[in-house]
Amino acid sequence: MPEFLDAILLARIQFAFTVSFHFIFPAFSIGLASYLAVLEGLWLKTRKQLYLDLFKYWLKIFAIAFAMGVVSGIVMSYQFGTNWSVFSDKAGPVIGPLMAYEVLTAFFLEAGFLGVMLFGMNKVGKKLHFAATLMVALGTFVSAFWILSVNSWMQTPVGYEMGANGQFLPGPSWWDIVFNPSFPYRLVHTVIAAYLTTAFVVGGVGAWHLLKDRTNAHARKMFSMAMWMAAIVTPIQIFAGDLHGLNTLEHQPQKVMAMEGHFDSHPDGAPLILFGIPNSEEKRVDYAIAIPKASSLILKHDLDAPLAGLDTIPDDEEPPVGIVFWSFRVMVGIGFAMLGIGMWSLFARVRKRLYYWPMLHRAALVMAPSGFVAVIAGWITTEVGRQPYVIYNLLRTADAASPLDAPAVAASLLAFVVVYFAVFGAGVWYILHLMHKPPHTGELGVKRGDKGPIRTAGITPGPTQNPGDADTLPTSRQEAE
């Protein structure tokens, strides 16, 4: 095994790999669960078949994405112990209860109602089914609430006491821990990101089908809904991201220095470096293209405000600048591209060309996966930017790992990489396959097999079928499969 691949670096790569892969699915299912709730609600309100068709179209995709999110999520809940046992022992009394609350208030809610949401429409009636959909959507949000509280506490730890045995112990107020300083900003920014990610996927699928058939009413509806999201929510997200950045400047200034590429302090107005190549060896940004004083304007709302640079930080507390600098630019760049699509769609609406502008549809198609890239880039920015600490300024990542030998971690990492690419690659392929089919009238829901939903009979008599079931019975063999 190469010298530089020590057990800690391997454990970090493993965590980064499994959490990045995992987060793709919740980033999609948080938004999609809400979208499904909206579609079903609109169907119940308007009784328009179109909404039910769209609901069932996306429900099939949701079922696969959710299953992948669940199985990759269980890995995360055990990874703290397998690879980061020292962290688990030390931080368990503070973050453990928050994660237990996530299980109790979110995971059970999602999982308990998912079965009814997927398979139960004919069994429980429309209103109860809608309630089940709402519970699943609520569960995805509550899950985000708790896990982002945990992550935020690790970034901005407050409300704890140090135990004699080296553990972080909860102080008198759990409120302080849960609502730690960076949590509200991170929660808003992440949840909106999930909504936008989903909106661009939905918009991309709508655009794809509009390019093939601009009269497809289902494609028009989903494209239009997605473009409203792009136009209205992207500006909100840019604003929320700005606030989150200011919060980070206050609590984790090194991270912002790395994001900005500020190796040097600027006593009278810091430049905004648009592009360049951070050179950590020489402590400068090569080939920088910068706008003088603009960084001070953005971060301090004052052209001449002084900004400290990484020269004020000891070298062993500096985050890896290159990664943070670039991942931040990727995220921001995609954010502005999303804004561009949103504005373009508004213009198209005014010109009554929303469904008749192939260039717009092609652009939306290209942007379909952009949310995932932006979300992962954002997480890389915040997670790499807080290095070398796992609990900010208190516990170093290097001191948090399990007492494992490098080959053990390397073997498990290899297993995860192979299995994840194979299994989730297949899942993504199945999702793309479903998206490739045009949405149509009389869309079928999720099937538990060739024979359709189960019939209830036997020792405990269940409700009999009603004629309304007909629309969910498989009418064509290929659809059921």
Next chain:
Amino acid sequence: MDLTVIWAFIIAFAVFAYVVMDGFDLGIGILFPTFEVGPDRDRAMNSIAPVWDGNETWLVLGGGGLLAAFPLAYAVILPATYPLIIAMLLGLVFRGVAFEYRWRDPDHRQFWDAAFTGGSIVAAMAQGMTLGALLQGIEVVDRSYAGSWFDWLTPYTLLTGLGTVAGYALLGATWLVWKLDGEGQRHARALGRKAAWATLALMGGVSLYNMFLNAEYAERWLSAPEIYLAAPVPILTGLVALALLRSLAVERHSKPFWLTLALFFLGMAGLGFTMWPYVVPPGLTIWDAAAPERSQLFMLVGVAITMPLIIAYTAWAYWVFRGKVGDEGYH
């Protein structure tokens, strides 16, 4: 009763709920290849498709609860059983996605069916061996696992692993006796009889082995006055075993499943009695590993509020999908 004891029982309850509920899911996975390709196989899977996800959530509660209430135990057990845990997680990945994938991709259904079975067997075996590794003792020095890589691999852990596979198969078979009819049910009943004998034999084997594993375990079971407290467990186990074998010999529907649950409950009670008050034998008691009172109390409030709700809506979800699994649209 102090909070730490309450939390020990809550974790034990979560583990029990997981073992029996995901136990029958995994058991169906283990028995899957013995069902003929076609309607019986589809129905076996359909009988758990709406509930497996909720069942698996108890595993997250067991792990998350352990981290929260007994962080030191979590931080010791997982590195000590590292390869087992990784194998279990990967097994559960294959098992979980197979529910969706086998319907999405008929051309590769054979592959995903094999993944369903393989994942279930690996997960069951790994869980049983983890239990064995815990019971045989984990070396802890300075709040950290101090043993070597393969301490978890012994004849004893292989025995507990096989016992768990057999036990899950029994749960799966008796669940299917309840949910299927006709030929599928007859097949499940025959499997149930075999699995019952295997489970009972392995349970007996593990119990005997325990007496030689650790002097403290033997003393716990074989000396007065504890023996009076412990004696009902094997006696009741024997009675339940007899009733189970009889119920599988005649045309019963749900009774074998409930008797299997009773068997598992007694097995867990016996293990609890053996381990008490250690969470990581031989060195860490539940009090050594416990989180501070503030953590335990904060979570207890959450459990007190949410657990009745969780049990209520979980029961409702089972109720919605009650009865035999049939072929809708053919009647």
